[in-house]
Amino acid sequence: MYNLQLTPEQIEFRDAVRDFVNREVRPAAIDPKRLEPFEKPLMTGFLDQLAQMGLRGLALPEEAGGAGADLLTSCVLLEEIAAGDVDLAMVLGETALLARAVHDAMSDGQRQRWLPKFEANDRYHLSLIARDDDAERGWSYHQAMPAAADIPGTPEVVAERDGNGWVISGLAPFVANAPVAGLFIVQARIADAPGTVTVLIGNDAQGLSIDLELPAFGGGGERARWHHGAVAAVTLNSCRVADDDVLAADAVRRMLQSGLPARRTVQTAAVNIGVARAAYEAAVDYAKMRWQGGRHIVEHQAIGMKLADVAIQLEAARGLTWKAAWVTDHPEAISGRSVNDLPWAVVARTFTAQSLHRATLEAAECFGAMGVMRDMPLQKYVHDTLVLQHAVDCDLAAPLVVAETVAGYSR
Amino acid sequence: MDFSLNEEQRGWQMEARRFAEEEIRPISLARDQIADPKATFDWEIIKKGSQLGFRTLAVPREWGGHEADFVTQALVMAELARGDSSVSKTFSQCWKWSHLIAASCTKDQKERFLKPFIEDDTFVLGKGGTEANAGSDNRMPPENDPKAGWKLRAERRGDEWILNGTKMFIANGSVAKLFFVDARTNPDANIREGSTMFMIPRDTPGFRIGKVFNKRGWRFYQNGELIFEDARVPHANVVGEVNGGVKARATDKSEFGDIELAANALGICDDAVGMAMHFARNYKRAGKLVIDHQLVQLKLNEMYMLTEALRSFVLRTAWERDRKLPDLGNNVLVMNYSQEVVQRVTRANMEIHGPEGCTMHARVDKLVRDAMVWTHLAGDTVQRVKVVKRLPLTTGG
Numbered sequence: 001m002y003n004l005q006l007t008p009e010q011i012e013f014r015d016a017v018r019d020f021v022n023r024e025v026r027p028a029a030i031d032p033k034r035l036e037p038f039e040k041p042l043m044t045g046f047l048d049q050l051a052q053m054g055l056r057g058l059a060l061p062e063e064a065g066g067a068g069a070d071l072l073t074s075c076v077l078l079e080e081i082a083a084g085d086v087d088l089a090m091v092l093g094e095t096a097l098l099a100r101a102v103h104d105a106m107s108d109g110q111r112q113r114w115l116p117k118f119e120a121n122d123r124y125h126l127s128l129i130a131r132d133d134d135a136e137r138g139w140s141y142h143q144a145m146p147a148a149a150d151i152p153g154t155p156e157v158v159a160e161r162d163g164n165g166w167v168i169s170g171l172a173p174f175v176a177n178a179p180v181a182g183l184f185i186v187q188a189r190i191a192d193a194p195g196t197v198t199v200l201i202g203n204d205a206q207g208l209s210i211d212l213e214l215p216a217f218g219g220g221g222e223r224a225r226w227h228h229g230a231v232a233a234v235t236l237n238s239c240r241v242a243d244d245d246v247l248a249a250d251a252v253r254r255m256l257q258s259g260l261p262a263r264r265t266v267q268t269a270a271v272n273i274g275v276a277r278a279a280y281e282a283a284v285d286y287a288k289m290r291w292q293g294g295r296h297i298v299e300h301q302a303i304g305m306k307l308a309d310v311a312i313q314l315e316a317a318r319g320l321t322w323k324a325a326w327v328t329d330h331p332e333a334i335s336g337r338s339v340n341d342l343p344w345a346v347v348a349r350t351f352t353a354q355s356l357h358r359a360t361l362e363a364a365e366c367f368g369a370m371g372v373m374r375d376m377p378l379q380k381y382v383h384d385t386l387v388l389q390h391a392v393d394c395d396l397a398a399p400l401v402v403a404e405t406v407a408g409y410s411r
Numbered sequence: 412m413d414f415s416l417n418e419e420q421r422g423w424q425m426e427a428r429r430f431a432e433e434e435i436r437p438i439s440l441a442r443d444q445i446a447d448p449k450a451t452f453d454w455e456i457i458k459k460g461s462q463l464g465f466r467t468l469a470v471p472r473e474w475g476g477h478e479a480d481f482v483t484q485a486l487v488m489a490e491l492a493r494g495d496s497s498v499s500k501t502f503s504q505c506w507k508w509s510h511l512i513a514a515s516c517t518k519d520q521k522e523r524f525l526k527p528f529i530e531d532d533t534f535v536l537g538k539g540g541t542e543a544n545a546g547s548d549n550r551m552p553p554e555n556d557p558k559a560g561w562k563l564r565a566e567r568r569g570d571e572w573i574l575n576g577t578k579m580f581i582a583n584g585s586v587a588k589l590f591f592v593d594a595r596t597n598p599d600a601n602i603r604e605g606s607t608m609f610m611i612p613r614d615t616p617g618f619r620i621g622k623v624f625n626k627r628g629w630r631f632y633q634n635g636e637l638i639f640e641d642a643r644v645p646h647a648n649v650v651g652e653v654n655g656g657v658k659a660r661a662t663d664k665s666e667f668g669d670i671e672l673a674a675n676a677l678g679i680c681d682d683a684v685g686m687a688m689h690f691a692r693n694y695k696r697a698g699k700l701v702i703d704h705q706l707v708q709l710k711l712n713e714m715y716m717l718t719e720a721l722r723s724f725v726l727r728t729a730w731e732r733d734r735k736l737p738d739l740g741n742n743v744l745v746m747n748y749s750q751e752v753v754q755r756v757t758r759a760n761m762e763i764h765g766p767e768g769c770t771m772h773a774r775v776d777k778l779v780r781d782a783m784v785w786t787h788l789a790g791d792t793v794q795r796v797k798v799v800k801r802l803p804l805t806t807g808g
Contacts (some may be wrong), residue, residue: 036625038446139697139704174769217444217773224776227769292546294553302792361754361786368546368787369580372627374448379627382783386761390771396706396762 004322010073017053017080024049025084026278032375038216042087042180042230044123050081051122055092059100064111065119066099071263071325075270079318082274083281086384089274090229091125093267094177098126101260102185102200105251109244114183114200124182129157129172129234130198130256131187138397157236159188159197165242166197169207171235178210178232186236187252198252200245207239226387228271259328265345265393266328269321269352272388273314276356276363279381280310283363290366297366306362313359317352324348346393346401353394357385414726416482423479424486426463431494434459439495439631443777448625452586452633454533460502461532465491469506469667471513474521475529481667481729485674489725492678493685496781497632499678501535503671504583508536508591514663515650516610524589524610537587539563539578539611539637547793549593552602560602563639565594565609567653570646572596572609574639577621584635585623588613592637596654608656610648617642628780666732669742672789673725676749676782680718683760683778687714690764690772701763710759721745721752743798750790757782 006014025046034040050056058074060066069077074096082089099118103111118124157170168188178184187198201208211233214225247255284307287298297303324344326333333339364371364378371378388394404410416424438453445451460466469484470476479487484506491499505528512525528534540549540561548559563576574594581590590611597605611618621636651659691702691711701707728741757778764775 036446038444138706214769218770219773221440221444222773223767223770224773225769226766226771226776231769291544292548292559293551294556294559297547300792302796361783364783365786365791368791369541371787372784374625374627379783383627383780386779387771390761390766392766395765396710397704 006076010076013054013067013073014076014080017050017055017077018083020049020053021080021084025081025088029085030377030380035377035380036374040087042091043085044180046085047088047091047180048122050088050092055081056095056122056125057099057118058092058096060096060103061100064103064115069096070329071266072322072329074267075321075325078267078270079274079277082271083278084274086228086271086275087230089271090268091177091180093271094127094229094264095125097260097263097267098128098185101255102126102183102247105198105247105255106200107248110200110247113244117182117202121182123180125177125180127175127177127181127184127234129175129184129186131196138395138400157186157188158191159199160191162240165240166199166246168199168201168236168239168241171233173233174227174231175234176227176229176231178234179213179230181210184208184234185247187256195249196252198247198249199241200247201236201239201241205239205241207237209235209237211235226390228384228387261393262328262343262345265349266321266324268388268391268393269317269324269345269349272349272352272356272385273317273321275381275384275388276310276314276317276360279360279363279378279385280307280314282377282381283307283310283366287366303366306366310359310362313355317348317356320344320348320351341405343401343405346398349394350399353385353389357382357389360385416486420480420483420486423468423483424490427465427487427490428493430460430463430465431491431499435491435494435498439498440773440777442495442631444773445630448630448633449585449623451630453631456498457501457535458532460491460498465502466505466532466535467509467529468502470509470525470529474513474525476509481670481732482726484667485670485677485725485729488671488674489678489681489722492675493682494678495631496675496679496778497629499675500629500632500671501583501586503675505536507667507671508538508589510667511538511591511650511660511663515659519647520610520650524612528589531588534589535583535587536589536591537581537583538591539581539584540593541578541580542576543579547791549602551793551797557599557601557605561593561595561606563592563594564598565596565607565644567596567646572607572644572646572649574609574611574617574642574644576639578637580624580634581637583633584637585620585633590637591650592639593656596656600654603657605654606656607653608650608659609644610650611637611642611644615642615644626784628777628782628784666738666742669746669789670725670729670732672785673721673728673745673749676753676785676789677718677721677725679753679778679781680714680721680756683756683775684711684714684718686772686775686778687711687760687763696765707763710763714756714759717752717756721749724748738801739803740798740801743794743801746789747795747798750785753782753785754779 054067057066058069062068078089078093159166159168182203184201186201187196189196213232216225287303288296290297293300327339327344334341360381364382367378370376442451442453464477467476468479472478488499488503542561545561549561553559565572565574592609592611593606594609595605596607617640619638621638624634691707694701724745728745761775761779764772
């Protein structure tokens with residue numbers, strides 16, 4: 001059976017978000033006063049309003065006060081948010097993803113202590129500090145991955161045993177959601193024994209500090225900020241954590257290994273689609289309005305072909321991303337031989353990133369010189385899709401994970 | 412066939428390379444990162460470059476310039492662009508219009524404008540055609556709509572012309588001392604027959620500069636709004652004939668503007684290739700040097716291949732212009748081609764660098780942003796469609 005019909009609930013939720021984004025978020029996001037400066041502070045007012053609509057706890061089970069949404073539903077909604085503002089979508093996507101994962105990993109006691117705080121405050125987001133052992137993916141094709149500690153510059157967060165708890169210290173330089181996080185889920189290496197411990201640390205914990213966000217151009221101008229959402233460095237200076245706030249080791253393994261990175265990757269593809277869709281919609285509107293060469297420019301073959309190409313790329317990307325979302329939630333689709341056994345998250349993400357950056361450039365081209373002006377949104381969409389093209393899960397080597405799967409090779 | 416450069420060409424190339432490395436490159440990133448588009452410009456670099464001859468490179472010797480040939484101009488633009496593409500463009504924009512003065516202006520106009528241009532290190536040139544509702548229409552006016560194209564109006568009153576209207580995105584807009592401006596002098600005729608080109612000194616009464624546009628790339632390069640409110644221009648400033656503006660522009664057969672963008676792109680590509688090679692040889696990823704990964708080797712190969720192909724096309728086209736060979740479209744084709752190449756090569760440089768944590772090398776990012784400008788300048792569909800008329804008739808039936 002193959003069914004592309006969304007449920008009435010999914011459509012209703014999508015339309016509510018789309019309506020809010022079109023009415024409120026997008027006009028503010030593309031206001032020239034916001035577009036022109038290099039710095040674009042997170043629009044926290046909208047972040048809170050979207051949280052009130054249920055998007056922060058989107059994937060959290062219903063019994064925990066969430067919407068219990070599957071990954072496909074999350075993708076549908078994140079596309080809508082990203083069509084208004086990419087940063088809002090990245091922050092909410094990360095919190096929604098972690099809310100479900102950490103809820104599953106918590107003990108009953110931990111849920112009782114932390115869940116009410118999450119529910120009570122719309123600005124309470126979640127942030128994960130953990131080592132991704134697979135961070136360099138395809139680059140280590142044909143050779144063993146070095147341990148994370150062997151990679152120069154890899155920060156270490158270390159836990160030392162202290163009575164009936166742990167003392168956590170270290171620096172994590174780039175932590176998603178850190179500026180808005182109420183709760184940090186921190187994986188730390190145990191100081192004098194093999195293994196790690198994963199703990200829950202509130203943003204009010206003693207010894208925890210959050211640096212200012214990276215400026216648009218930092219390091220004496222040598223570095224350009226290259227991320228979406230809200231990111232900051234987190235310093236843990238002898239942060240004391242009681243055993244009550246340690247997550248069970250097997251629960252952590254399940255959380256980190258049962259598709260959390262893959263889910264994030266699929267969600268990011270959906271965000272990418274939202275950005276490119278905003279560019280596409282702008283180009284269609286403009287092509288119908290702009291008059292050159294004795295007609296509306298949409299009537300020139302050259303422009304018509306561009307819009308057609310962008311539309312085709314968008315649909316292809318959405319098709320792959322929805323499929324990846326579905327398969328991630330339904331592994332039986334692979335085991336039952338309905339769908340090929342591929343790392344679908346990577347398939348969707350790499351195709352989406354590459355094709356939609358090109359598509360966004362094509363949309364910008366419809367605007368002529370106005371496509372590169374900073375008071376117009378097109379150049380921002382181009383930049384946003386470029387940033388999305390260069391992330392760890394989507395770099396030059398990332399698709400090699402697909403080669404490993406099809407060849408049955410494992411590094 | 413002989414691909415060697417003569418001594419003069421080599422000399423200019425070396426001088427431009429040294430200036431780019433020692434003077435332009437050190438200020439390039441800092442200028443790019445100034446948020447206010449009016450504040451990115453740096454007169455010191457213009458003065459220094461002017462004193463070395465880069466502002467007046469193309470002006471004939473009899474008027475005090477260097478009369479460098481097109482091959483030299485292409486070499487210099489590429490070298491300067493390697494330091495900063497938009498600084499290179501600021502210089503070459505002056506050559507572009509000095510070609511026009513030399514080809515189309517009267518002796519009196521040359522005395523009044525070319526001489527001060529030569530003598531003043533801060534005398535920069537610009538040209539205004541584009542308006543809010545006249546972009547593609549200026550370059551490819553539709554047959555069925557004679558009113559299409561620029562609307563800026565010029566009406567004669569005695570020995571003067573009164574100009575009213577607004578130009579947009581005009582290069583060197585906020586810094587030029589002299590502009591060539593296209594205006595309608597017969598609103599009922601199409602722009603080929605109904606417009607006149609005027610020389611507009613910066614201090615023309617009734618003429619002022621409006622906003623400076625804030626761009627994603629080429630941030631040093633100024634694009635401004637030119638506002639004319641009953642601006643009074645003497646008849647003696649008409650270039651060519653009244654209602655002959657388009658013809659006057661066409662007297663400059665150099666097609667310099669097309670080679671210009673291609674040569675500039677070549678400089679960006681050289682910069683990107685150098686950066687990628689340096690990074691690949693000095694940084695490690697997954698336990699080995701970046702250059703030891705096959706993926707990177709293939710990318711570097713692609714970058715070099717495209718850059719060398721562009722270099723050959725640029726220099727061949729410049730050489731053809733120097734020999735005044737029939738123009739069979741190469742001027743435009745090389746410009747169109749440079750868009751593909753500069754965008755692919757700068758993106759490949761970005762892929763090799765990859766993200767480091769949540770940051771990207773700022774110059775790698777800048778090259779990609781600068782390269783985006785080519786989409787609408789050098790490779791838009793109007794340019795691509797127009798060239799077809801010039802392609803050799805000997806090909807095909």
